[in-house]
Amino acid sequence: MNEQSTPPAEGHRSGRDRLAASTTVAEILETAITFEQTARDFYRQLTPKVSKRIRWLVEELAEEEQRHYELFSDLLERDDLDEQIEAVIDRPAADTRFSDCIHLPDLGEKPDDQTVLQYAMGREHAAMEQYRELAESTAAGPIRDLFRYLAAEETLHKAELEKLYYETIHSGGV
Amino acid sequence: MSVRDVLSPFAAWKHLFRDPVSIKDPFNREASERYRGFHQNDIEKCIGCGTCEAICQNGAIDMLPVSGVDGVQTRPGDSGLRPRIDYGRCCWCALCVDVCMTGSLSMSNAYKWVEADPDKFRYIPGVDKKHWDDYEHGYRRPEGHRLNAPERIEMPELEPGERIDSFAEIVGGYSVEQARLEADRCVTCGICVATCPTHMPIPEYISAVRDGDYEAGLKLLYDSNPFSQICGKICTRRCETTCAASHEGDPIAIRWLKRHITEQVPFERYRAIIGEPAAATGHSVAIVGAGPAGMTTAFDLARLGHKVHVYEAQSHAGGMTRYGIPEYRLPFDTIQREIDLIVSMGVEMHYNTRIGADISMAQLQQDHDAVVLSIGLWLGRSTRVPGSDHRNVYKAVDLLRRIRDGEQLQAPKSMVVIGGGNVAMDIARSMARLQQQQHGQIAITLTALEDKSHFLADPVEIKESIEEQVTILDSRGPQECMVDDQDNLLGLRTWRVHSIFDENGRFAPSYDDGDEMVHEGEWVVEAIGQMSDVAILGDELTEKLDWNRGRIQVDEDGRTSESWLWSAGDMVRGPDVVHAVADGHRTARSIHAHLSALDKQENA
Numbered sequence: 001m002n003e004q005s006t007p008p009a010e011g012h013r014s015g016r017d018r019l020a021a022s023t024t025v026a027e028i029l030e031t032a033i034t035f036e037q038t039a040r041d042f043y044r045q046l047t048p049k050v051s052k053r054i055r056w057l058v059e060e061l062a063e064e065e066q067r068h069y070e071l072f073s074d075l076l077e078r079d080d081l082d083e084q085i086e087a088v089i090d091r092p093a094a095d096t097r098f099s100d101c102i103h104l105p106d107l108g109e110k111p112d113d114q115t116v117l118q119y120a121m122g123r124e125h126a127a128m129e130q131y132r133e134l135a136e137s138t139a140a141g142p143i144r145d146l147f148r149y150l151a152a153e154e155t156l157h158k159a160e161l162e163k164l165y166y167e168t169i170h171s172g173g174v
Numbered sequence: 175m176s177v178r179d180v181l182s183p184f185a186a187w188k189h190l191f192r193d194p195v196s197i198k199d200p201f202n203r204e205a206s207e208r209y210r211g212f213h214q215n216d217i218e219k220c221i222g223c224g225t226c227e228a229i230c231q232n233g234a235i236d237m238l239p240v241s242g243v244d245g246v247q248t249r250p251g252d253s254g255l256r257p258r259i260d261y262g263r264c265c266w267c268a269l270c271v272d273v274c275m276t277g278s279l280s281m282s283n284a285y286k287w288v289e290a291d292p293d294k295f296r297y298i299p300g301v302d303k304k305h306w307d308d309y310e311h312g313y314r315r316p317e318g319h320r321l322n323a324p325e326r327i328e329m330p331e332l333e334p335g336e337r338i339d340s341f342a343e344i345v346g347g348y349s350v351e352q353a354r355l356e357a358d359r360c361v362t363c364g365i366c367v368a369t370c371p372t373h374m375p376i377p378e379y380i381s382a383v384r385d386g387d388y389e390a391g392l393k394l395l396y397d398s399n400p401f402s403q404i405c406g407k408i409c410t411r412r413c414e415t416t417c418a419a420s421h422e423g424d425p426i427a428i429r430w431l432k433r434h435i436t437e438q439v440p441f442e443r444y445r446a447i448i449g450e451p452a453a454a455t456g457h458s459v460a461i462v463g464a465g466p467a468g469m470t471t472a473f474d475l476a477r478l479g480h481k482v483h484v485y486e487a488q489s490h491a492g493g494m495t496r497y498g499i500p501e502y503r504l505p506f507d508t509i510q511r512e513i514d515l516i517v518s519m520g521v522e523m524h525y526n527t528r529i530g531a532d533i534s535m536a537q538l539q540q541d542h543d544a545v546v547l548s549i550g551l552w553l554g555r556s557t558r559v560p561g562s563d564h565r566n567v568y569k570a571v572d573l574l575r576r577i578r579d580g581e582q583l584q585a586p587k588s589m590v591v592i593g594g595g596n597v598a599m600d601i602a603r604s605m606a607r608l609q610q611q612q613h614g615q616i617a618i619t620l621t622a623l624e625d626k627s628h629f630l631a632d633p634v635e636i637k638e639s640i641e642e643q644v645t646i647l648d649s650r651g652p653q654e655c656m657v658d659d660q661d662n663l664l665g666l667r668t669w670r671v672h673s674i675f676d677e678n679g680r681f682a683p684s685y686d687d688g689d690e691m692v693h694e695g696e697w698v699v700e701a702i703g704q705m706s707d708v709a710i711l712g713d714e715l716t717e718k719l720d721w722n723r724g725r726i727q728v729d730e731d732g733r734t735s736e737s738w739l740w741s742a743g744d745m746v747r748g749p750d751v752v753h754a755v756a757d758g759h760r761t762a763r764s765i766h767a768h769l770s771a772l773d774k775q776e777n778a
Binding site for chain 1: 555556558623680681682683702703708713716717719721722723724
């Protein structure tokens, strides 16, 4: 997957450094929440710029990031955080890898639906990889579990986007 | 008195200890195993075709609606009716069992039924529960005993060796004798009518074939489908998927019988049979796009007396039927006859006229009482895998258009196609013909993400592609169009796909990257999907319109959120000729109602 320069968020070197430097579960979750917030705001800003024909797609992407934002924010407030994380990492999501070979595009001025979807899948892929790497390089304990949890969430989101990509782009011809 | 007279009474006493010949309790005697008693019906198997009702010589069977009764659910290809037997009329001849198209109807060997109320002797087997529902014995249609022929009459076709080096039409068409034999297989149940998107009167036109009344058949065809010649050759024939005959044999060749009718009537007679359009209403309608949806709308509106202008970007009408379907499936003259007929109704064609460049949507709105947008799906989708932007990676729809436009393409010696739909088969088979003509050999590999059971292509297309030496590799996920250091395209790299859908039928592929293949090809052709070129609408109209997940939002009659604009065909319903025809009818009805309402307002 090619490197994408904007916007700064999960999956990027600066984000990874920030996560790696975090020493508590709360700090990591707070960082993850800011990533989701950044992504949501990015899609919200993109919405009026794209053709009305594909605005539904960008709106759905913003809603999905907002859903993740709320999920992580709720998690931060919970007393049973450990149990919640354990429940998710016990059911790891499979990475379908469908979009791994697809270019991460430059969105440009007037992106079409395929470009927006490619871009969104690329972001989720980078985030998933980042959390996985962090989990692997972290000693066993609650912080590694949290990284594994975040990786699982991003993998699920990526798989959902791949479904949408297939249904939108691969109609099989006439 | 003789001695014999004295002894005779005593002789009778000798039978006192013999078993009786008569049955002591005849009311509890079991009938023979193949006795024809009261009916049973496997309610899941029955499709409510009504063939039992039609054959009953005593009028003892009526078909009644049962959907929702006692948990009975109907499904596609099921009329929702079930036979009710009247035992005041039934003579237990079992013709209904012998003719049953699904084998659902049988007779138990139960023969006793006592009721005080004579109306009780009418019941719906399988729905009204009876104690003999589970009887094992009774009359079943004997194995191999059929009242109608289970196998369809084969359509004469060119053999692969005869057809591979030319674009000559493959299918020959039925002779009159063949068509009548095939028509004789139809039981005229009419279940197919509900499945046909444009609800063609199929049993009636098949009856016309049987009767040899082809002009009546042609009238029936064109009253419901102005693309009958085209649909007689390339229709996706949803009707045949629900044909009652398909349950225990081949479905009736409905498409080929439609084709047969159109071939039996001289084209010069078509216009007179279809009839003259109504008197001019003074209303004018603009249609953008001369494909099946646009031209069906034009045909219907012109017959109703409205002035119709069709604006077409290409030099000929027909849309994807002309520029997307190869000539070996659909010859040019078939399309042209269809278009000529529609134009003869007074439709005015404006060829080589592109919306946005030659005329604007705003101008059409200003000049006409209604506007229809039916521009199809002309833009090919790309996989956008690495290397897919190479100059020798093409979109299938673009290549098909160039071939159909008469361009002499120089075929590559080897080629890879990506896709499992009809477009993928069309381009593979077209290029195979060009390769055979130019190089004397065929080297085409068709790869698809889906396994063969999930291919969208017609099974006949897949079979014929294989016959024409196209190598089909299913379950291969494209990873890269491979390019060497000199920027030459080498082919396509793929991974094996273990499975493609999850248990809910949604996309969730699983790859085996250890099973990697490189398919050699000087060209790679992508045929994975298509989209509509809605950029011609311009930003202002795009912003005004309501959209539904990338498609123009229309109501059930095809009207958009702008009151003057309708949209029809592939661009709103997805790709299929007969669906586009149905859409054209709906749109024309809606516009006619709108124009009639305008007239009433003016006259009020």
